[in-house]
Amino acid sequence: MKQWIRWWGLGVFVAIAALWILCIDWVVENSIEFAGTQAVGAKVELDSAELSFSKGVLTLNRLQVTNPDQPMQNLFESARIHLSLDTLALFRRQFISDEADIEGLQLYTERSSSGAIDGRFFNFAGEGGKGREAAIDLASKLNIPDVGELASAEEERLKAEIAAMQNEVADIQKGWEQRIQQLPSKEQIAEYQRRWDKLEGENAFVKLKGAKELRDDIDDDLDAIKSLDEQIKTDKERIARLTEQAKTLPSREADRLLASVGLDQGFDGMIRHIVGDEAIDMINQGLSLYKTAAKQMSEQQAASEDEAPKPLRGTGELVRFAEEQPLPNFLIKQAKVNGSMPVAGQTISFNGVIKDITSEQHIWGRPMTLKADGGSDKGASLTLDGLFDHRSANALDTLNFDLRQLALSALTLSDSEQLPLTLQQGVANIKTNFTLNQNGISANVDSLVKQAQFLVADSAQTKTAQLLRKALASADQFDLKAMINGDLDDPAIKLKSSLDNLIGKALGAEVAAKVAEQKAVLQEKLAAQLQDPTAKLADSGAFLEEYKSKLGSQRDALKDLLKEMR
Amino acid sequence: MLSAIAKLLKVLNSDDNPAQVALAVVFALIMGLTPLMSPHNIVILLLVLFIRVNLSFFILSFALFSGLAYLLDPLSNQIGASVLHSEALQTLWTSLYQSSFWRFMAYNNTLVMGSICLSLLLALPIYWAVIWAITRYRDKLRAKLAQTRLMLFVKGTRLFSLYEKLS
Numbered sequence: 207m208k209q210w211i212r213w214w215g216l217g218v219f220v221a222i223a224a225l226w227i228l229c230i231d232w233v234v235e236n237s238i239e240f241a242g243t244q245a246v247g248a249k250v251e252l253d254s255a256e257l258s259f260s261k262g263v264l265t266l267n268r269l270q271v272t273n274p275d276q277p278m279q280n281l282f283e284s285a286r287i288h289l290s291l292d293t294l295a296l297f298r299r300q301f302i303s304d305e306a307d308i309e310g311l312q313l314y315t316e317r318s319s320s321g322a323i324d325g326r327f328f329n330f331a332g333e334g335g336k337g338r339e340a341a342i343d344l345a346s347k348l349n350i351p352d353v354g355e356l357a358s359a360e361e362e363r364l365k366a367e368i369a370a371m372q373n374e375v376a377d378i379q380k381g382w383e384q385r386i387q388q389l390p391s392k393e394q395i396a397e398y399q400r401r402w403d404k405l406e407g408e409n410a411f412v413k414l415k416g417a418k419e420l421r422d423d424i425d426d427d428l429d430a431i432k433s434l435d436e437q438i439k440t441d442k443e444r445i446a447r448l449t450e451q452a453k454t455l456p457s458r459e460a461d462r463l464l465a466s467v468g469l470d471q472g473f474d475g476m477i478r479h480i481v482g483d484e485a486i487d488m489i490n491q492g493l494s495l496y497k498t499a500a501k502q503m504s505e506q507q508a509a510s511e512d513e514a515p516k517p518l519r520g521t522g523e524l525v526r527f528a529e530e531q532p533l534p535n536f537l538i539k540q541a542k543v544n545g546s547m548p549v550a551g552q553t554i555s556f557n558g559v560i561k562d563i564t565s566e567q568h569i570w571g572r573p574m575t576l577k578a579d580g581g582s583d584k585g586a587s588l589t590l591d592g593l594f595d596h597r598s599a600n601a602l603d604t605l606n607f608d609l610r611q612l613a614l615s616a617l618t619l620s621d622s623e624q625l626p627l628t629l630q631q632g633v634a635n636i637k638t639n640f641t642l643n644q645n646g647i648s649a650n651v652d653s654l655v656k657q658a659q660f661l662v663a664d665s666a667q668t669k670t671a672q673l674l675r676k677a678l679a680s681a682d683q684f685d686l687k688a689m690i691n692g693d694l695d696d697p698a699i700k701l702k703s704s705l706d707n708l709i710g711k712a713l714g715a716e717v718a719a720k721v722a723e724q725k726a727v728l729q730e731k732l733a734a735q736l737q738d739p740t741a742k743l744a745d746s747g748a749f750l751e752e753y754k755s756k757l758g759s760q761r762d763a764l765k766d767l768l769k770e771m772r
Numbered sequence: 773m774l775s776a777i778a779k780l781l782k783v784l785n786s787d788d789n790p791a792q793v794a795l796a797v798v799f800a801l802i803m804g805l806t807p808l809m810s811p812h813n814i815v816i817l818l819l820v821l822f823i824r825v826n827l828s829f830f831i832l833s834f835a836l837f838s839g840l841a842y843l844l845d846p847l848s849n850q851i852g853a854s855v856l857h858s859e860a861l862q863t864l865w866t867s868l869y870q871s872s873f874w875r876f877m878a879y880n881n882t883l884v885m886g887s888i889c890l891s892l893l894l895a896l897p898i899y900w901a902v903i904w905a906i907t908r909y910r911d912k913l914r915a916k917l918a919q920t921r922l923m924l925f926v927k928g929t930r931l932f933s934l935y936e937k938l939s
Contacts, residue, residue, distance in 0.1 A: 215820075
């Protein structure tokens with residue numbers, strides 16, 4: 207028996223086990239970083255982790271979660287997270303915490319190094335996002351682009367458009383060349399005449415039978431001619447429409463090109479050109495945070511409802527069996543949160559409670575809820591409540607955010623050189639209602655700014671700047687409404703404000719005159735470029751008249767023969 | 773590498789108990805075919821270290837079976853899924869599922885279950901086959917092989933001098 211036992215081997219095993227226990231904190235830290243990074247799609251970092259099995263406590267120090275849309279920014283970071291754990295559940299591969307304290311939570315903090323993962327693609331919403339694309343500041347709106355450049359940039363495309371119309375007419379003509387071949391020729395009509403002449407010499411019975419056959423053949427030809435008459439009518443109308451389209455192309459293109467540079471909306475939505483970038487950035491930041499969280503809430507369920515994905519090599523698939531008390535793999539029953547977030551240059555502190563945080567709500571059976579309130583030392587107050595129900599495929603998320611008495615100062619609205627605009631001071635009330643369900647996102651942000659004072663910097667001495675300075679001097683209050691609707695990944699964002707009218711009145715005549723003048727010039731340039739191809743197109747339908755007269759003469763010849771047969 | 777082969781030759785040619793070599797191969801089979809980080813492998817590691825099995829054979833066989841696992845994974849996964857979804861065994865699996873110990877052992881993982889079934893199925897035949905092969909080699913082949921031209925050539929190589937040093 208002794209020869210079968212290796213006592214030093216037992217010592218080695220104990221040493222390995224001890225080393226593993228000593229390194230458990232490091233293992234936990236790396237596991238959280240790895241799993242978090244996989245889930246978010248950007249770096250998740252921890253300064254340290256401390257796990258105590260005996261006390262059933264896990265403490266995470268300085269957790270940073272990178273914004274997957276902006277690698278130099280954290281979506282959030284937390285100074286300390288303290289979790290009471292069900293240690294027995296850990297053996298069941300479940301992370302169950304009855305209570306958690308999330309301390310020093312901060313949103314959108316700057317990172318000292320990039321949080322991008324090597325080889326991963328980041329989605330820079332700001333560079334290609336729909337919102338940013340449409341955002342043009344007011345100065346550029348008044349600084350209308352060179353219409354000559356616009357026209358020459360589009361010349362090839364427009365000519366190609368007319369060429370496509372000409373090709374369509376050519377196809378119609380080709381079709382007619384084939385149809386005409388199938389019509390009875392002069393020889394065919396002469397053949398009918400010969401058949402009739404021959405029948406006249408036959409007996410009554412043969413003549414009657416032959417005449418009927420001949421009449422049937424002629425009727426068939428007349429029917430064919432009749433249907434071709436209809437076709438001629440249709441094709442004439444189509445060619446007329448194409449010609450009309452070609453003629454009106456310069457005017458329609460002028461409108462489209464001006465719209466593409468933001469000169470089509472009049473003064474409705476003017477505020478978008480002033481605060482568009484800032485407001486859309488804030489909205490996109492909020493949506494980015496939501497999308498990251500929602501992805502964690504839904505993906506487990508989606509995986510269970512869709513066809514199960516093939517497991518990776520060497521991993522297998524965990525099969526679930528019925529449980530007496532089913533629990534999700536990840537659950538924090540209640541988390542107390544305190545932290546701060548930057549809003550318009552000041553820090554809003556908050557305290558709150560998040561309940562039922564889990565990746566598998568359908569197992570836990572309760573939706574996640576959020577309640578928080580807080581404020582700033584300058585007198586602002588915040589209330590926040592939300593419900594995130596992902597228990598079934600018809601997920602419903604609602605979030606209400608009410609921020610009152612937010613003191614604003616030196617808020618840059620436009621930093622363009624031609625029109626540097628700042629909100630020097632103001633007090634804002636901002637109310638947000640956010641709903642997301644299977645139909646998409648529907649959110650309203652209503653803001654009212656009182657005691658407003660604007661500043662158009664003295665460096666801007668253009669006439670526009672002077673008019674705007676004068677108009678904004680009288681604006682001591684304004685509202686700003688944002689409406690976000692549609693698909694979460696590509697929402698339509700509309701901004702409206704009482705400033706729209708104010709700016710419109712101040713600058714309306716000037717901008718309207720400029721736009722009208724430029725439109726006329728642009729239209730003229732486009733018309734000149736397209737004159738020749740449009741004229742060719744207008745003439746190209748003449749062949750139909752020729753075919754029409756050909757059809758007419760053949761119909762007459764056939765009818766004459768029928769008359770003769772009577 | 774040469775030294776590892778020499779060690780193996782030494783074991784084969786020595787009078788060590790063939791069961792110790794066979795057991796090393798069987799432990800390597802289980803550890804190699806099943807996912808390395810599965811909890812049952814802690815027990816296997818303890819047994820490998822505590823029971824006097826041949827470590828050289830264990831390491832070599834583990835490398836061999838780990839490589840083989842790449843090919844056998846799909847089969848193991850399929851076996852595991854069939855076993856875990858078997859109607860007849862549902863009561864057993866459901867009762868085990870209520871236990872933290874069995875959940876920790878990941879018995880409900882298709883690959884773990886399949887590869888354990890496969891390795892346990894192969895364990896006994898391989899154990900006896902190794903014992904039979906070593907005994908046969910020592911009884912019949914060792915003396916004959918020593919007289920072959922190839923062996924005479926090998927005896928003149930560096931490998932053999934290394935082997936001599938170790939014996």
